[in-house]
Amino acid sequence: MTYSSFVRVTVALAAVLALGAAGPAGAASAPSDPWVRAWGLNSSGQLGNGSTLDQQTPSSVRGIRRDDVRELATGGGTVNHDFAVALLRDGTVESWGGNGSGQLGDGTTTNRSAPAAVVGLSGVSEVATGYNFAIAVRGGRMWSWGANDYGQLGNGATSTTATTRPVAVQSLSRVKDIALGCHHAVALREDGTVWTWGRNDYGQLGTGTLVNQNTPKRVPGLTDVVAVTTGCLHSLALTADGTVKAWGYNQNGQLGNDSTATASSPVDVKLLDEVKAVHSSWYHSFAVLADGSVRAWGWNGSGQLGDGTTADRATPVPVPGVTGVESLAMGRTHTVALIADQSVVAWGDNSTGQLGDGTTTSSLTPVLTLPPGSGTTRLPASLPWKTSYAY
Secondary structure (H helix, E strand, C coil): CCHHHHHHHHHHHHHHHHHHHHCCCCCCCCCCCCEEEEEECCCCCCCCCCCCCCEEEEEEEEEEEHHHEEEEEEECCCCCCCEEEEEECCCCEEEEECCCCCCCCCCCCCCEEEEEECCCCCCEEEEEECCCEEEEEECCEEEEEEEECCCCCCCCCCEEEEEEEEEECCCCCCEEEEEECCCEEEEEECCCCEEEEECCCCCCCCCCCCCCEEEEEECCCCCCEEEEEECCCEEEEEECCCCEEEEECCCCCCCCCCCCCCEEEEEECCCCCCEEEEEECCCEEEEEECCCCEEEEECCCCCCCCCCCCCCEEEEEECCCCCCEEEEEECCCEEEEEECCCCEEEEECCCCCCCCCCCCCCEEEEEEEECCCCCCCCCCCCCCCCEEEEC
């Protein structure tokens, strides 16, 4: 990117953020209401507002107050698969959206456009979602439901029949965090070790092989990990010393090691310092640095990296003009950022209104979705194909 392009991007974002409550139509009019918000594609009822109509501006998820939510996880990746799972502060779990593989965990395979309980779960501390399956952590052990065609439920079975109610993941305890790719799972234990299972044809399990696993197996040589995240076919880990490790599919440079070669064992992501958090989505990855700035790498076909181009990046590059970032969430081809002043901005593909600015015009640079003081303090770990959430 040229210096002049950088200046244009920075000035444009500054103008957007300065709009505050007078921002773009739709975004500025959103009140500081108490509800979880969702917008974009809604073909499966994944917005949770009782309809299947797309929304170009944020709408409220029916009956789910953001103060009652401990964690929101959203999954899917194609029409009629997208869904959401909310962990409430009382330890119960609710879900809504697409359910063709039983990923709502309600004992059926029927889509639902409003939240309802996942059966038999209480005392839950973490939730995560993949393409068409989900996992919950309870008492350091895991429970999974949905599709299991690659062994991603981790219960020792492989079946094309949907598991519509939670089943126990085998042989792993003291789990403190979980991240799910399209068809694989990555669990972080309290001792800083990482365990994986599910699909592995691109080495996304990090075990040095390309063999699928239907029960958890430890990633060799990976210790002192403090956070994990997953794309569709790749995985990332942040270590205690700030190093970022990556493995799996790498055709678009999403491993960030200045290569496009697949890696079945962890490699170092280059050009990163003082990393506060790591995020990943389909074929791209992000890091939020300690100063609130952002680095991005991988697939960029719709401008989802936010660097003002559509060129893939095999090493991390700055996202111009985006500062004070608290969190990120990425869909397949768009990105949403939460800023410290509680504003929300987004960039990339906007074909179904997933940027939330009241239009369906895509943008290579950030547009305002929610104004400062919106009450938003969190984003989900990942996003479905063309839908966005904030809470």
